[in-house]
Amino acid sequence: MNDLRELYQETIIDHGRHPRNFGELCDATHHQEGFNPLCGDKLTLHLREKNDIVEQLMFEGSGCAISMASASLMTEKLKGKTKNEIQEIFSAFHEVVTTGDQKNIEKLGKLAVLIGVAEFPARVKCATLAWHTLMAIIAEKAGIVSTEN
Amino acid sequence: MNDLRELYQETIIDHGRHPRNFGELCDATHHQEGFNPLCGDKLTLHLREKNDIVEQLMFEGSGCAISMASASLMTEKLKGKTKNEIQEIFSAFHEVVTTGDQKNIEKLGKLAVLIGVAEFPARVKCATLAWHTLMAIIAEKAGIVSTEN
Amino acid sequence: MNKHDFPILQQTKNGKPLVYLDSSATSQKPQVVIDALRHYYEHTNANIHRGVYELSERATKLYENTRENIKNFINAKKSSEIIFVRGATEAINLVADTYGRINIKENDEIIISTMEHHSNIVPWKLLCEKVGAKLRVISISDSGEMDLDQYQKLFSAHTKLVAIAHASNVLGTINPIKTMIKIAHEHNAKILIDGAQAFPHLSIDVQDLDCDFYVFSAHKAYGPTGVGVLYGKEELLEKMPPYQGGGSMIETVSFEKITYAKSPAKFEAGTPDIGGVIAFNAALNYLKNIGMQNIMQHEQDLLKDATQKLSEFPELKLIGTAKEKLGVISFVLKDIHPHDVGTILAHDNIAVRAGHHCAMPLMQRFNVPAMVRVSFGLYNDKTDIDALLVGLHNTQRLFA
Amino acid sequence: MNKHDFPILQQTKNGKPLVYLDSSATSQKPQVVIDALRHYYEHTNANIHRGVYELSERATKLYENTRENIKNFINAKKSSEIIFVRGATEAINLVADTYGRINIKENDEIIISTMEHHSNIVPWKLLCEKVGAKLRVISISDSGEMDLDQYQKLFSAHTKLVAIAHASNVLGTINPIKTMIKIAHEHNAKILIDGAQAFPHLSIDVQDLDCDFYVFSAHKAYGPTGVGVLYGKEELLEKMPPYQGGGSMIETVSFEKITYAKSPAKFEAGTPDIGGVIAFNAALNYLKNIGMQNIMQHEQDLLKDATQKLSEFPELKLIGTAKEKLGVISFVLKDIHPHDVGTILAHDNIAVRAGHHCAMPLMQRFNVPAMVRVSFGLYNDKTDIDALLVGLHNTQRLFA
Numbered sequence A, B: 001m002n003d004l005r006e007l008y009q010e011t012i013i014d015h016g017r018h019p020r021n022f023g024e025l026c027d028a029t030h031h032q033e034g035f036n037p038l039c040g041d042k043l044t045l046h047l048r049e050k051n052d053i054v055e056q057l058m059f060e061g062s063g064c065a066i067s068m069a070s071a072s073l074m075t076e077k078l079k080g081k082t083k084n085e086i087q088e089i090f091s092a093f094h095e096v097v098t099t100g101d102q103k104n105i106e107k108l109g110k111l112a113v114l115i116g117v118a119e120f121p122a123r124v125k126c127a128t129l130a131w132h133t134l135m136a137i138i139a140e141k142a143g144i145v146s147t148e149n
Numbered sequence C, D: 001m002n003k004h005d006f007p008i009l010q011q012t013k014n015g016k017p018l019v020y021l022d023s024s025a026t027s028q029k030p031q032v033v034i035d036a037l038r039h040y041y042e043h044t045n046a047n048i049h050r051g052v053y054e055l056s057e058r059a060t061k062l063y064e065n066t067r068e069n070i071k072n073f074i075n076a077k078k079s080s081e082i083i084f085v086r087g088a089t090e091a092i093n094l095v096a097d098t099y100g101r102i103n104i105k106e107n108d109e110i111i112i113s114t115m116e117h118h119s120n121i122v123p124w125k126l127l128c129e130k131v132g133a134k135l136r137v138i139s140i141s142d143s144g145e146m147d148l149d150q151y152q153k154l155f156s157a158h159t160k161l162v163a164i165a166h167a168s169n170v171l172g173t174i175n176p177i178k179t180m181i182k183i184a185h186e187h188n189a190k191i192l193i194d195g196a197q198a199f200p201h202l203s204i205d206v207q208d209l210d211c212d213f214y215v216f217s218a219h220k221a222y223g224p225t226g227v228g229v230l231y232g233k234e235e236l237l238e239k240m241p242p243y244q245g246g247g248s249m250i251e252t253v254s255f256e257k258i259t260y261a262k263s264p265a266k267f268e269a270g271t272p273d274i275g276g277v278i279a280f281n282a283a284l285n286y287l288k289n290i291g292m293q294n295i296m297q298h299e300q301d302l303l304k305d306a307t308q309k310l311s312e313f314p315e316l317k318l319i320g321t322a323k324e325k326l327g328v329i330s331f332v333l334k335d336i337h338p339h340d341v342g343t344i345l346a347h348d349n350i351a352v353r354a355g356h357h358c359a360m361p362l363m364q365r366f367n368v369p370a371m372v373r374v375s376f377g378l379y380n381d382k383t384d385i386d387a388l389l390v391g392l393h394n395t396q397r398l399f400a
């Protein structure tokens, strides 16, 4: 069960079960839906932006522990960041969960617990669903985001 | 080359090259086209019937030695026969060329040279094209006869 | 039962044997099938139907032998009623695009059910959009059974076709198709049966059933991928236009006019999966040798054992509890997402499926985003069920 | 060249080795391909794209590796431009039924050529009949070359699509497709290249060619039956509606609304020929290891040798004498029907094809009911040509 514990660290199970920043955001400036058609996970991201800074970030939806924890940790991490900073953290996160490379891991803070995902290729999409959804807002894309796009 | 000689007996090569009863029949009562889509062979059968007797039988077309010889030998054999007799000879012929069974071979006369075809399943359709075309006239079927039908 | 015939089941991961519980997705292949495939390519490989040389004659004969064997296996009247396609999905698309496009018109209606696989939904929906027809949907009960009363009421003068699964790939439900076929015919509708799940596990007699079309995939029935079968009644196939155009399906071609071959050639354009079709015959013979009755009995035993053990499992909810079921069990665990369950079981080399199982409307019906599915093949035994239960306990422990 | 890699070529009949001269119909398979197929079923078999367990992940990865490898092999821009189908025939039908049905309207025109295989005639004819469009046909010269002047003149404001073979399966002619593609684009027409014959024998660079679609079959390129490839430019694929409906090609399904996945998934409904696709990768690697340049050189040598020997053969008429040719030679013998030639050669274990080669309009063009065709694969050598000549002498002797 070693690398399983690696994947399902306490933090993940905790955030998976009790996601932070979960719910609607009344004064959001952006909403975006994300969808993983392979497993049926759905998620909506609400975001309040001001002067290029993401002031507040909340999400709703249901999904596996990995996708819930990733969304929860992401909202914690990115609050108050600029778009550029977010872009940079996303790149670091994406690299860590797809390759397992530790190089940029210090940029991630608590999000580093998701490094175990790299050993489970089928789960990378779970870990990145919330992120792709967020990046769609930042890139101002239209439509629902799908992990298969 | 032994079973090849079996297939391409002198008679077959002779009839293949110089088919008897080849040409049009002015006073024909029936015409029927036959077609083997696998090799492109085409053949038209002309027939004059009177009082249930096939008085005259001619054919036109192009094809391999087997199909030409079979048509040629068939026209020789069946001239003057009744429909019932023709049916019987067809059954015997069909059996011989598909199974190689000698049981009814004496009914065939010169047509017996085609027994070698039984060893060459891909060629059975060549040997039976003229016959199926004839049987279509006898059964009064409409349309072109195809060996694939 | 016969586990030793399947080379893949001999492999282990970290010392743990493969516990393969995903036969509804695809079955594993017995050695005889793998050997048949290899033997074909090593000794017989040639294109069929047009060669005068021996390899081609042999390949053609073997290819047609499979057709003949299938005809006998499902008791079709004629082998020309057996058409080779890529799989159940293509077979349904073929019917929708040929029979459907000719016979289904604006305002006509097609009946399907809530428990259909996407393969038996999307082609009909695409057809409806093309011709302006409508889908009508049979409801299912909480236990996962067809609502036959409502089915009866769905029929109208516009109903042209019914398309339903013989058995559900999620719930396992074996539908009362003989009754449903009779009802369809009483309303002058044709009926297609999606036998993708049923074929590998039940005896099928298409003449007794009297269905108009029956489809299935070889890869779910211990045969190779790339091969599927469409059975259709001769009188329907005769009147259907061709599907794809190309070699083999024609009689004559000129730029002005094309005439088509008869079924099955009419529906088999181009070079088919010759090797796959030939190897599938080995799978059919393998099933015949064991006997479908024995397979059914064995799988029912497993179903009973697993159902009992799982229904006693804490915080587990079974979905699909019909009276007549295949060896397919879906469930959810409280507070643990199916995807997580699948990953954790996979870690113990237990292969189950987690997700929507290509049946999103059914997920909605049971109000879950996903389920865990366990499905049996003839090679499973009770040790597999016990391993599953240990794995589920580990899952709960990890999440405790 | 590499004959020993092909197990089927080691077999003999009455002591005579197999002289396989029918690679245009289907190629033989090297041991590495057969082994890859077997290895897949013995060690990796699982359904792809949806499983969380290791087998399924591995199978998915291997399946996608083939796509990536093909992308590199033909220099496509993206692997999403590579779609797996059953063969060249299905690929052409897919384009006709999706791109064609959306973009080709009444009175529009499609240009094909006299030398097309039925697979590149019938789908267009079917489409024309459905939408009321017209076929225009490029003439060919007596040597079997496209009449480029006439091709230019065929274009009108109504021309929407051109569909031509990269190389002819009967004449061997390698068509000047780069020029023809340019001309099509100058007239704002899209162009599909049927690469069924060319792919196994030439280097292909779809970006350099700038064709809109390129299709081929694995079974003619040393891979298994059941697999083919459609390459399409991304911007075209994006706008095309799906072909078949089913699992994998959707994003969401409800009875009211379905949304589709992006290419390639959009065009790959249902379980594909997973084993075949994976084994095809071994064929691609095999070709890469030998090198397409070396293969081309080898086959050109054989072509030259055989053409010379056959043109000196008494009473033999070559059909197809274009300057640029693949290793494909068709001919007729005076007074001996091709079918008889085929049978007699087969008796010496020499496999050639005799018939209309799924190209009836071309037979008409040369005013013959059928031809004998000899075609080379990378495994042929000069001993095969010598055996053929002995066989042809025997044929004439038998008929003398």
Ligand SMILES: Cc1ncc(COP(=O)(O)O)c(C=O)c1O
Pocket (backbone or CB within 6 Å): C024, C025, C086, C087, C088, C089, C090, C117, C119, C120, C165, C167, C168, C169, C194, C196, C197, C217, C219, C358, D247, D270, D271, D272
């Ligand atoms: C009920 C049902 N129908 C159709 C299909 C589609 O089969 P295939 O993917 O082999 O075409 C499946 C496969 O999962 C199925 O379970």
Ligand SMILES: Cc1ncc(COP(=O)(O)O)c(C=O)c1O
Pocket (backbone or CB within 6 Å): C247, C270, C271, C272, D024, D025, D086, D087, D088, D089, D090, D117, D119, D120, D165, D167, D168, D169, D194, D196, D197, D217, D219, D358
């Ligand atoms: C030029 C050409 N196009 C298309 C095809 C069709 O290929 P397949 O039968 O593999 O679909 C062939 C096969 O003979 C061919 O030679």
